Amino acid sequence: xxxxxxxxxxxxxxxxxxxxxxxxxxxxxxxxxxxxxxxxxxxxxxxxxxxxxxxxxxxxxxxxxxxxxxxxxxxxxxxxxxxxxxxxxxxxxxxxxxxxxxxxxxxxxxxxxxxxxxxxxxxxxxxxxxxxxxxxxxxxxxxxxxxxxxxxxxx
Numbered sequence: 001x002x003x004x005x006x007x008x009x010x011x012x013x014x015x016x017x018x019x020x021x022x023x024x025x026x027x028x029x030x031x032x033x034x035x036x037x038x039x040x041x042x043x044x045x046x047x048x049x050x051x052x053x054x055x056x057x058x059x060x061x062x063x064x065x066x067x068x069x070x071x072x073x074x075x076x077x078x079x080x081x082x083x084x085x086x087x088x089x090x091x092x093x094x095x096x097x098x099x100x101x102x103x104x105x106x107x108x109x110x111x112x113x114x115x116x117x118x119x120x121x122x123x124x125x126x127x128x129x130x131x132x133x134x135x136x137x138x139x140x141x142x143x144x145x146x147x148x149x150x151x152x153x154x155x
Contacts, residue, residue, distance in 0.1 A: 007031070008152035009038060009122065014145050015134065018127035019152075020089055023120060027078035030091055030100065030121040037102055038149040042070060047143035051136045055111060058092055059146060060103035064139070069101030075119075082120040084111040087131075089122035106131050 007022040024031040037043060048059040049066050061068040077097040084090060088107045091100035100119055107114075108131070124131065134144035 005153035005155075006151065009034065009149060010152055010155055011043075011127075011149045012147040013127075013130050013134070014147060016127055016130035018130050019125050020122040021125045022122045023082070026080045026082055027091075027119045027121040029075055030078055030119050033072065033075055033102075034104070034121060035151050036072075037070060038151055039154065041148075042102065043146050043149040046146050047139075048134050048146070049139045049143055050105075051134045051140055051144070052108075052138065053136050054109050056105040056107045057131055057134050057144075058103060058105040060092070062102070064143065066103070066139075069103060072101065074098060075100045078119045078121075079116045080120055081116060084114040084118070084120065086110070087124035087128050088120055089124065090114065091119040091121060093118065108132065 009020040011018040022031045046059055046062055047064045048057045049064050050058040084107050086109055090105055092103035092105055093100040135142055
């Protein structure tokens with residue numbers, strides 16, 4: 001599945017490229033949204049506004065504050081038993097399980113306490129070292145920026 005260009009995302013950070021294998025088998029609605037936003041250029045220039053070493057890096061908010069999202073409707077939860085381990089990409093949300101929109105996070109280390117509570121939609125397969133280099137903070141003093149997100153089939 002990692003060689004399926006339609007289900008592979010190339011996220012270019014200031015620190016380097018990150019390749020994400022999308023998981024439509026786990027979260028078809030969320031994968032469709034991520035690809036739709038990527039194709040619209042929604043994530044280009046957006047920062048990682050919350051980076052907690054040993055836990056995760058969160059981005060996808062166009063305001064950079066952690067309170068914003070896209071103008072599209074929120075998504076219905078697609079929780080699974082897929083473990084939140086290093087490199088897993090999952091959707092951020094409010095306490096409402098059906099509030100995921102555009103914000104996501106990438107897990108640095110074991111965070112299996114999140115399993116079945118957040119929607120896993122992908123897995124970093126290359127470039128995790130570039131995610132590791134994102135500036136830490138809530139928010140970081142000088143947040144790391146997403147330069148572009150592209151579906152590999154379109155690249």
